[in-house]
Amino acid sequence: MNDFFSTKDPLNRRITLSTSHYYDHIIKGHEEIESDPDCIKKTIENPDYIYEDSTHFNREVYYGLGKYRKYNKLYVTTVVEFETNKTGNVITAYLTDKIKESWGNLQYAKT
Numbered sequence: 001m002n003d004f005f006s007t008k009d010p011l012n013r014r015i016t017l018s019t020s021h022y023y024d025h026i027i028k029g030h031e032e033i034e035s036d037p038d039c040i041k042k043t044i045e046n047p048d049y050i051y052e053d054s055t056h057f058n059r060e061v062y063y064g065l066g067k068y069r070k071y072n073k074l075y076v077t078t079v080v081e082f083e084t085n086k087t088g089n090v091i092t093a094y095l096t097d098k099i100k101e102s103w104g105n106l107q108y109a110k111t
Contacts, residue, residue, distance in 0.1 A: 005041050009062070010108060015044045015080055017090040030094040032068075039068040040093045043076040052104030058082050059091065061103055068095060075099065 004022040009015055017026075017040060027034050043064030053059035059081045066072040074095045082088040 004037070007041055007045055009044050009050070010047065010110075011050075013082070013085070014087045015090065016088070017041075021090065026090075026093050029092070032070075032095055033093055036069050039064070039076045040078050040090060042067040043078045043093070044080070044090075046110070047078075047108065048075075048110050049099065049106060050108035051099075051106055053079065054102055054104040056081070060088075060107060061100075063099055071095060073097075 002019045004017045004019045006014060006016040022037070026040075033039065043062050046067075047062040047064050049063045051061045051063075053061055059079055062076075062078040062080065064076045064078070065074075067076040068074055074097055076093060077096050078093040079091040080088040081091050
């Protein structure tokens, strides 16, 4: 499986987005991301917040405000599923205007 990208988050964890997952899932469901695919990587590398996913114990949700060039007042929301405590894969990414209140505990906040 080819990687669209692989990078590290602020907690020094390796996060990967496969090329097939990018095209087959993210772009099919969230076409707006296609015009600025780097927004996903920027959100992982420099998020404003990382929350636990309240319904999936092995997932975390990254929020990055202003990471999407065209709509810099929106958050890029990126969901990562962790295989181990040090490696994870991007599950989905989309734009939103606010942070979902039903996520789990806050894991990281940019200072």
